[in-house]
Amino acid sequence: MSAKTTDTKQEILSIARNLMKKVGYNAFSYSDISKQLNIKNAAVHYHYPTKEDLLADIVNTYIEDYKKLESGLSSSAMKAIDKISVFADRYAHLIEIQSICIIGSVASDFYTLPEAVKAKVVLLTNLVLGMVANVLEKGRANGELFFEEDARTKALLIMTNLAAGVQLARITGKKDFERIRTALLKQLKQ
Amino acid sequence: MSAKTTDTKQEILSIARNLMKKVGYNAFSYSDISKQLNIKNAAVHYHYPTKEDLLADIVNTYIEDYKKLESGLSSSAMKAIDKISVFADRYAHLIEIQSICIIGSVASDFYTLPEAVKAKVVLLTNLVLGMVANVLEKGRANGELFFEEDARTKALLIMTNLAAGVQLARITGKKDFERIRTALLKQLKQ
DNA sequence: TTTTTTACTTATTAGTAAGTAAGTATTATA
DNA sequence: TATAATACTTACTTACTAATAAGTAAAAAA
Numbered sequence: 048m049s050a051k052t053t054d055t056k057q058e059i060l061s062i063a064r065n066l067m068k069k070v071g072y073n074a075f076s077y078s079d080i081s082k083q084l085n086i087k088n089a090a091v092h093y094h095y096p097t098k099e100d101l102l103a104d105i106v107n108t109y110i111e112d113y114k115k116l117e118s119g120l121s122s123s124a125m126k127a128i129d130k131i132s133v134f135a136d137r138y139a140h141l142i143e144i145q146s147i148c149i150i151g152s153v154a155s156d157f158y159t160l161p162e163a164v165k166a167k168v169v170l171l172t173n174l175v176l177g178m179v180a181n182v183l184e185k186g187r188a189n190g191e192l193f194f195e196e197d198a199r200t201k202a203l204l205i206m207t208n209l210a211a212g213v214q215l216a217r218i219t220g221k222k223d224f225e226r227i228r229t230a231l232l233k234q235l236k237q
Numbered sequence: 238m239s240a241k242t243t244d245t246k247q248e249i250l251s252i253a254r255n256l257m258k259k260v261g262y263n264a265f266s267y268s269d270i271s272k273q274l275n276i277k278n279a280a281v282h283y284h285y286p287t288k289e290d291l292l293a294d295i296v297n298t299y300i301e302d303y304k305k306l307e308s309g310l311s312s313s314a315m316k317a318i319d320k321i322s323v324f325a326d327r328y329a330h331l332i333e334i335q336s337i338c339i340i341g342s343v344a345s346d347f348y349t350l351p352e353a354v355k356a357k358v359v360l361l362t363n364l365v366l367g368m369v370a371n372v373l374e375k376g377r378a379n380g381e382l383f384f385e386e387d388a389r390t391k392a393l394l395i396m397t398n399l400a401a402g403v404q405l406a407r408i409t410g411k412k413d414f415e416r417i418r419t420a421l422l423k424q425l426k427q
Numbered sequence: 428t429t430t431t432t433t434a435c436t437t438a439t440t441a442g443t444a445a446g447t448a449a450g451t452a453t454t455a456t457a
Numbered sequence: 458t459a460t461a462a463t464a465c466t467t468a469c470t471t472a473c474t475a476a477t478a479a480g481t482a483a484a485a486a487a
Contacts, residue, residue: 055464055465069348070346071261071263073261074346076444076445077446087465087466088446089467090465092446092447093464093465096446097446098444098445145348147344150404150405151341151345151401152345154404154405154407155337155341155345157408158260158335159260159264172409200416203402203413203416204417204420207400207417208394208398210405211341211398214341214345214400215362215396215397218343218344218347219359219362226393227390227394227397230386230390231394233385245434245435266473267475267476268473268474276436277436278474279435279436279438279476279478280434280435280436282476286476288476
C-alpha cells in the first residue's frame with residue numbers, strides 16, 4: 048500500500064470526523080470533504096464507496112480512541128477525580144471547536160442508520176459508559192469519590208450532564224457548561 | 238379567515254413539529270409534509286414561503302406551549318417534586334414517540350440557523366431553564382426539595398440529564414432513561 | 428353581482444445529493 | 458520489461474431539495 052492512499056484516506060476520515068461532530072451525518076456531503084482536500088467528489092467515493100461505509104469507519108475510530116483512553120485510564124496512577132476531570136475537559140474542548148459529542152451527534156440520526164452502524168454505536172456508547180462507571184466505582188472503593196447511585200446510573204448522570212451541557216452551550220453560552228462541570232465535580236467530592 | 242386555511246396550516250405545523258423532534262431540521266423536507274396531507278409541495282410553500290419561516294413558527298409554538306406550562310405550574314397547588322416529575326414525564330413521552338426534545342434537536346443545527354431563529358431558540362431555552370429553576374427554588378424554600386447548587390445550575394443539571402437521557406435511550410434503550418429519572422427525583426428528595 | 432382574496436395545483440427551475448462508469452497517470456509486482 | 462494494481466479525474470445519472478411563476482376553483486367582500 049502506497050503512502051499517498053493512506054494519507055488521503057486518513058485525511059478524509061479526519062475531516063469527516065470533524066464534520067460529524069460539527070454538523071452531523073445528514074448535514075455534510077462528500078463535496079464538503081473533497082473541497083477541503085482539493086480532490087474530486089469521486090475520489091472520496093473511491094476510498095469510501097458509500098456514506099454509510101464512511102460512517103461505519105468514523106464510529107470505528109471512536110471505538111478505537113475510547114479503547115485506548117480506557118486502557119490509558121485504567122493503568123494510570125491519576126486520582127479518580129482527575130480522571131473524571133480529564134473526561135470533562137474533553138467535552139469542554141468540543142465547545143471550543145464548535146462541536147458536540149459523537150454519541151449525541153449520532154443519536155439525532157439514529158433511526159435512519161443501517162443496522163450494522165447502529166450496533167457499532169451501541170458498542171461505543173456502552174464502552175464510554177462502562178469506562179466512566181469503572182472509574183467511578185474504583186474511586187468510590189478508594190474513598191476518593193462519593194455518590195449514592197450504582198456506578199452505571201452515576202455514569203449516565205455524568206455523561207448526560209456533559210453531553211447535553213455541550214449542546215446547551217451552543218445556545219446559552221459556555222458559562223452554563225462551566226456551571227455544570229463545576230457542580231458535577233463538587234458533587235463527587237461530596 | 239376561512240376555517241380551511243387554519244386547518245391546513247395547523248396540520249402543516251403539527252406534522253413539522255413532529256418531524257423536527259423525530260429527525261431534525263435538516264432531515265425533513267416539504268414533501269415529507271405534503272405527502273402526509275395529500276397536498277402538493279407548493280401548498281406548503283403557500284403557508285410557509287421558506288423552511289426558515291416554518292422553523293420560526295415551530296419554535297414560536299414551543300415558546301407558547303412552555304409559557305402556558307409555566308403559568309399552569311406556577312398557579313398549581315401541586316407539590317414541587319410532582320411538578321418536576323411531570324416535567325420528567327414529558328421527556329419519557331418523547332421516547333415513546335421516537336423523538337428527542339426540541340432544544341436538543343435545534344442544538345444540532347444551531348450554527349446553520351438564521352439569526353432570528355437563533356434568538357427565539359435562546360428565548361425558549363431560557364424560558365424552560367427559568368421555569369425549572371423557579372420550581373426548584375420554591376420547592377427548596379418550602380422544604381420540599383433538597384439541593385446544594387444555585388437553582389439555575391440545578392435546573393441545568395436536571396435538564397441535561399433528561400434531554401440527553403432521551404437521546405441516549407435511542408441507543409441503549411429506555412431503561413437507562415428510567416435509571417436517570419429515578420435517580421434524579423431521589424436526589425431532590427434527599 | 429362583480430371583484431377580490433384564499434387556498435390551492437400544475438409545471439418548472441436551479442441547485443445539490445449520492446453514486447457510478449470509464450478513462451488515465453503513476454507505482455508496484457511478476 | 459510487461460502486467461497489474463493503485464489512486465485518482467472526467468463526465469455523467471438519478472433523485473431529491475427549496476423555491477417560484479402562473480393558473481384555477483371556490484368562497485368572501487364590495
